[in-house]
Amino acid sequence: EKGGYDHFMLKEIFEQPRSIADSMRGRINLDSASLQLGGLRDYLDKIAKTDRIVIVACGTSWHAGLVGEYLFEELARVNVEVEYASEFRYRNPIIKEGDIVIAISQSGETADTMAALELAKSKGAIILGVCNVVGSSIARITHAGVYTHAGPEIGVASTKAFTAQVTVLSLIAIATAHKKGTISQDLYRELLFGLDAIPAKVEKILKSAEKIKDISKLFTFASNFIFLGRGLNFPVALEGALKLKEISYIHAEGYPAAEMKHGPIALIDEDMPVVFIATKDASYEKIVSNIQEVKARKGRVIAIVTEGDTLIPKMVDFVVEVPRTNDLLLPLLTSIPLQLISYYIAVLRGRNVDQPRNLAKSVTVE
């Protein structure tokens, strides 16, 4: 049932070319350069007219929500707030009739997310779901939604569900932007073609698994890790840190790279591994100087870089390359090497990666 893989988590990491493609299938049509989201047919108008979207989720799904925030704001020019579902409901949140609330949940059974939706619904919000499990509680109480088609996720640490969530949020943001006229036809086409090309690019990254395993060997006994990224790669940094904590039990933190100088830089010494997500995007120059700051303090750096980058490989200890894509689609690529780093470190430490201690696949208690 693990399809020849040692663990479900590894199988699910390797399934991502297909699970991402499945989450787009029947939705993107390249011949006509068009995008259809059947599940939102009656709601896209309302999403396009709203001036505020609230996203509620927990854990990895909350990280996907943060990626969604960048996408909606950049493409559809709409104000987005991403809330931990548990905090949202205990705070007398300001929700008015007709506000759009989107829940993101792999299992569709997370109690905190469910309770946040019930509260939003009682205040008259339109509640939408991005769920993986068909017919789950969240899928049933929402007015409408778009399923991720990642297939069953067995490993407790979420991997393919995350990239499927990011794929679906990209589709919703692009469809909203197209409807509102906030993106050009050229960018619309570029993003649809860009998404279509993602599965093959993920496949290419997965070919670096052996290299990533070799790098991971050198960090097996680290007791801390810092993950840094900017822009859309900031939520990827948070997700990289969460994954490592969950399955290897190594203390890890994710930060926006520019925040480092406001405190965490005090942690940097020769024993501190730092993972930079340092692709050639709008923040490239800035992240190069953040890397210099860490290297000047002897931090050990693993950088996720764009294929063909010649500068960063000279500055850091190890690099893993990802193919080029539109900046807005980068999380679909940059999250993959981080999943593999966590996986290999956890295996090398002898952890039970599919069933980490203290964690359950769906958290149905508040």
Ligand code: F6R
């Ligand atoms: C992370 C993880 C958890 C879940 C969180 C939300 O690997 O598995 O953080 O992401 O409990 O679960 P869902 O998405 O099912 O609502």
